Amino acid sequence: MSQLLALEESNTTLQLLDNLNLAINEARLVRRIMDMSNQAENIESTSGPSIRTQRLREEVKKLENHLVFIRSRKSEKENQA
Numbered sequence: 001m002s003q004l005l006a007l008e009e010s011n012t013t014l015q016l017l018d019n020l021n022l023a024i025n026e027a028r029l030v031r032r033i034m035d036m037s038n039q040a041e042n043i044e045s046t047s048g049p050s051i052r053t054q055r056l057r058e059e060v061k062k063l064e065n066h067l068v069f070i071r072s073r074k075s076e077k078e079n080q081a
Helices: 002-047 051-080
Strands: none
């Protein structure tokens, strides 16, 4: 019985760590998206649109897509629990 309990606790710990990892990744991505968007806005406010701001905005789109992926994984895990 104690082996079963230890196994269940181990699985629960792994699930919690995985959820924590997803939450940390989500927070980092949101921060990067905000920073890059602000950077593009600051550049554009002083010198107008440029190749650099276009690349920043393309990178933001990629990060936003990755954020959607992470949030869907997080949602799937919450539904499994």
